[in-house]
Amino acid sequence: MMEEFASYMELMVKCIIVYFVIIFALRLMGKREVGELSVFDVVIYLVMSELLAISITDTHSSIFRSLVPIAVLALMQIAISWILLKSKRIRDLFDGKAVILIRDGCIDQQMMRKERYSIDDLMSQLHGKDLSSPDEVAFAILENNGTLSILPKKSCRVRYPHPLISDGVIDREVLRSIGKDREWLIQQLGKQGTTAEAVFLCLYQKDGLFVIRRQLH
Template sequence: MEYAGVIIRTLILYLVMMVIFRLMGKREIGELSILDLVVFIMIGEMAVLSIENPDIPIVKSILPMVLLMIIQIILALLSLKSQKFREVLDGKPSIIISQGKIDEHVMRKQRYNFDDLLSQLREKDILNIGEVEYAILEPSGQLSVIEKKQGEKQEKVSPFPLIIDGVIQEKSLSRLHKDEKWLLQQLNRQGYHSISQVSFCTCIDGKLYIDEQDSQ
């Protein structure tokens, strides 16, 4: 009977964890934020403790797991509403290489060394740093790389959004050597008279790609 109880508790907790992780949303392991990882580890530890201690009522194990799920969902909803909250929660991408130039100050700030950089570049089959136009260290720890293009004419795509959730990204504009006045003029030409109309905007070959805010 003792083994049967362990099997039953394991199956119940397995199903509960499956439901919790599905409700928390689909994300690849490499895309998990530190907070996501902590929550997943805590839920896993609670499940293990419950299986190893059959004397503990299973409800007492499931309750804190569900509570963590609710907290995580609330935080995710808040991060959808506010870019600043999202940056506090998940962190911001760090530009390690910009226009072919390595930013060692950013690397030191992130405690990210050249061995880390070269290792992640090799994972993307890049052996020469000189081939890299932009390298961005994502909050998940992954390195996003945009290579330099040679020979044929290529579209000049800015990897830095100009508008996110209706908020102008001043740093992105400065990297393009543009200002808010220029951006507003470009938006007006395309029939957008308010930043609040725009959900997302980036620059492709000098032209704006715009995604409108969904109507509420």
């Protein structure tokens, strides 16, 4: 009887430790909504939850043996997140890139097939935004987290939804998509008295470039 009671107490203590370990690890790795988790984040969380589940059910080993790999995973997630913040190329490799399914009312059927996105899914998303036809859509963007962002024509202010510059890095692919080149962009930025390296965000809007400059540390 006493041994059974002791085993239950041990299980309760493990559950309490796991509860605080999970909270601490998630706080350490940063705040993110579930819908904003990248594939890398999901893998980390799944592995951590599996390690903790094993440590709870394994009555022959100490729960603290699981804390070492969990700490390694948390530190690895922090390190890679920092790298992703500094490099857009690596960020696109880990997180994937958002793709445009509708542009100015025209559906990109080839891209939909590539992303395995059905017309039923697309129309359901449009109806959810109180839109009845793709012709009412300026851009429909399938984000890298799987959500579909829809910009109606009546309220869309941009000529292209993806940034020309992100944290000082020019996106040449976006420039090609809008039929412009790097020289054009540099010239336009010069008219605003800035350079690409000094820009945190640059969007191509209907009334010109929208620019937010980088803050100096």
